[in-house]
Amino acid sequence: MSKRGRFITLEGGEGVGKSTNVGFVAEWLEAQGLEVVCTREPGGTERGEAIRALLLDPAPQEPLHVDAELLLMFAARAQHLAEKILPALARGAWVVCDRFTDATFAYQGGGRGIAKERIAVLENFVQQGLSPDLTLLLDMPKEAAKQRLEVRLRDRHEQLDRFEQEQADFFQAVRDAYLARAEEAPERFAVIEAQHSLEEVQTQLRKTLSARVTAWR
Ligand SMILES: Nc1ncnc2c1ncn2[C@@H]1O[C@H](COP(=O)(O)OP(=O)(O)OP(=O)(O)O)[C@@H](O)[C@H]1O
Numbered sequence: 001m002s003k004r005g006r007f008i009t010l011e012g013g014e015g016v017g018k019s020t021n022v023g024f025v026a027e028w029l030e031a032q033g034l035e036v037v038c039t040r041e042p043g044g045t046e047r048g049e050a051i052r053a054l055l056l057d058p059a060p061q062e063p064l065h066v067d068a069e070l071l072l073m074f075a076a077r078a079q080h081l082a083e084k085i086l087p088a089l090a091r092g093a094w095v096v097c098d099r100f101t102d103a104t105f106a107y108q109g110g111g112r113g114i115a116k117e118r119i120a121v122l123e124n125f126v127q128q129g130l131s132p133d134l135t136l137l138l139d140m141p142k143e144a145a146k147q148r149l150e151v152r153l154r155d156r157h158e159q160l161d162r163f164e165q166e167q168a169d170f171f172q173a174v175r176d177a178y179l180a181r182a183e184e185a186p187e188r189f190a191v192i193e194a195q196h197s198l199e200e201v202q203t204q205l206r207k208t209l210s211a212r213v214t215a216w217r
């Protein structure tokens with residue numbers, strides 16, 4: 001029977017470079033001879049992507065209640081775990097996921113103000129003990145991240161989604177919540193200084209991955 005794969009997540013606020021670096025992390029792991037499944041949240045499955053569209057809708061017809069937002073995140077996650085993440089880990093593949101439950105604690109907890117104890121109830125119910133083996137937290141000041149996001153939106157002719165339309169204090173609360181979680185679980189988190197050039201960020205990522213993969217073997 002093959003050994004269970006490892007579960008790696010990338011986290012951080014808007015525009016810090018998660019999507020840019022998911023492929024880098026996956027390619028680095030593949031170069032070590034590992035099977036890698038790349039995915040994202042909310043989403044990652046057909047139903048999860050439909051829920052994502054509801055959650056990110058830039059111009060919803062009516063406001064989305066914060067509890068409904070929280071439950072939709074976990075509904076998408078339950079489907080994602082059952083259909084994609086758990087089968088991949090069970091056959092020995094490594095899963096690289098752009099956001100997971102730390103995002104819920106940061107956005108719905110820090111940003112929206114939902115008590116972390118309530119989020120933890122859903123985390124236990126849906127994940128039944130599963131949590132990432134390594135979380136790469138890309139951290140940088142929110143002002144610089146916003147500038148990057150603006151460049152991306154302009155270059156790709158995209159519009160701000162429902163979360164990206166939030167105000168500066170929301171993004172500060174999200175960043176603070178992420179950093180608090182990293183402090184609570186230093187053995188799982190690696191905080192990457194994301195304000196540097198892409199080359200420097202990827203050097204930090206490579207060093208972190210190399211140390212972890214060696215330790216796990
Ligand atoms: N280290 C870097 N230096 C300069 N620009 C960067 C760096 N990393 C990413 N970028 C650019 O910043 C923009 C945002 O990056 P990216 O889309 O990867 O962020 P993200 O964290 O996935 O954002 P979101 O959460 O909003 O989807 C992109 O245009 C990307 O090319």
Ligand SMILES: Cc1cn([C@H]2C[C@H](O)[C@@H](COP(=O)(O)O)O2)c(=O)[nH]c1=O
Pocket residue numbers: 014040041042073098099100101102103104105107108163164
């Ligand atoms: C998993 C998760 C995500 N979110 C938010 C964070 C982002 O604003 C969007 C996803 O968009 P991205 O371009 O892929 O970053 O969803 C959240 O609020 N809670 C969560 O659990």
